[in-house]
Amino acid sequence: MSTQHVPAPSASPLTHRRPAFDLFEGYALSSVLAGLEIGGLLGTLERDGLSEEMVLDRPPEAANLLGASLRYLVDRGVVRVGASGYSLTEYGREICADKGYLVWLVGGYGGPLSKLDKFVTGAARYGIDYTRNGEWVAGGAAMLGRADVVPYAVDLLKGINFTRMVDIGCGNARFLLLACQQFGASGVGVDLSPEACQLAEEAVDRAGMRERVQIVLGDAEDLDRIPGLDETDLVVTFFLLHEVLGKGREALVGYLRELSDRLPPGAHLLVAEVEPPDGGVSSRQWFTPEFAYVHAVMSQILYPAQQWSEALTDGGFEVAEVLRDGMPGGLIILGRKPAS
Ligand SMILES: C[S@@+](CC[C@H](N)C(=O)[O-])C[C@H]1O[C@@H](n2cnc3c(N)ncnc32)[C@H](O)[C@@H]1O
Known part of the structure; x- marks a missing residue:
């Protein structure tokens, strides 16, 4: 054989x-x-x-x-x-x-990403036929932000005074609660996602902060829904403003302008965003090409630091600080409504 x-x-x-x-x-x-x-x-x-x-x-x-x-x-x-x-x-x-990044992508966007065939052929539309999972977009963002955003943001907050804050697009309210606890402030969190608001409400109860923190379910673009803006000396928007930018720069600047008009003089605006990839200089860069792509699925674009600064300025805020946080491409901008 x-x-x-x-x-x-x-x-x-x-x-x-x-x-x-x-x-x-x-x-x-x-x-x-x-x-x-x-x-x-x-x-x-x-x-x-x-x-x-x-x-x-x-x-x-x-x-x-x-x-x-x-x-x-x-x-x-x-x-x-x-x-x-x-x-x-x-x-x-x-x-x-770094598991928050995996949860954000798989849990938050796995559903729509599995329907790309339908989106690219026009057989279905994002936001109408399929949408992201609000619970895990917020949950993943909170998880990844714990090490890569929060410590940088808290450092910036140590340099300003505030007693009342509003977190626009608060997700599960982990930053709102932390900031209110650490700095002795009261606060309002606003989010469009019922799942995120439910998590936020539970977190408020767990923290025993019901007296000082209120959660509002609604579209933060409707500023009438946000109570006490005229007494608010800090507005936080982490990974929210690119959603407004999705409607165009004019809409973004108009929103910022309306916000700054309603805030008292000297109020601060703390923004976290992610810059777009660096134009293909390196195909090995972490995270930003995928982050930009996922937002393209939702018809949203990302701005680099300079364009955010210009939009804030046109929207009535002085830019006090721009810094890079621990997220690849991560950006934190501290703006301020002029004192007079
Ligand atoms: C990426 S998550 C970030 C959550 C939180 N800021 C954080 O950093 O952990 C963006 C949040 O903005 C919320 N959001 C998006 N558009 C909104 C709108 N127009 N009004 C209120 N919330 C909105 C989403 O539901 C989501 O919870």
Whole structure:
């Protein structure tokens, strides 16, 4: 009997680039990690690890899939398995430090991104037939902002005085609550998403801040809906103004102008945004090409720092500070309505 010779692959992964498999892996890993986080399991894995008993303590199909998910993460070097169960590897910890970005993309925008075929052919329209998931846009933004935005914003706030703040597009209100607690202010959070407002209300209750913090469900472009603007000395808008810019620069400047007209002299405006990619100079830049693309799906564009500064100035605010935060392309701008 002759032995059959199995030919070696004509090109090994070491000599032949097949970059589609990097994308394949990234897509699957992002989906699994975001799914575990949204399902409330990634935090436990990070903190305490997951024992075999914890994996089995659910309906059989769920236990099987959770086991398969963890074994997949072991195959990819994200998780290790030991005598006490599953725990994160160093690589896994590095990824989880930025898990908010995965949750924002997969949980927030996975739905519309899976319908691109329909959007590019005109068979469906974003915002009419399919839309993002408000809970996880807000949840992911809050998670990624914890390390990459909040400390920078808090540093800026230490340099100003305020007693009443409004957070426009407050999401789950994590920044509103933190700022009100840390600086002894009262506040109002406004958001268009009922899911985000629900989370915000729960967070207000958990923090015992019902007396000082109010959440308003509504379109922040309708400034009449925001109570007490004439007594508000700080307005915060994190990742909201590009939504207004989606209607054109004139709409943005008009909105800023109306806002500044209603605020008392000397009031501050704190803006967080993300700059667009740097024009293709480097295809290796992190995050900003994808961030810009996701916003293009929603017919929104991004501005670089200079254009934001000009829009704020045209809208009646002096630009006091512009700084880069920890997000790739992240930008924080502190504006101020002139004192007289
Ligand atoms: C990316 S999230 C950011 C949430 C929060 N500012 C943060 O940094 O964590 C943007 C938020 O703006 C809200 N939003 C978008 N357009 C809005 C509008 N016209 N009025 C009020 N909220 C709006 C969205 O529902 C979403 O919660």
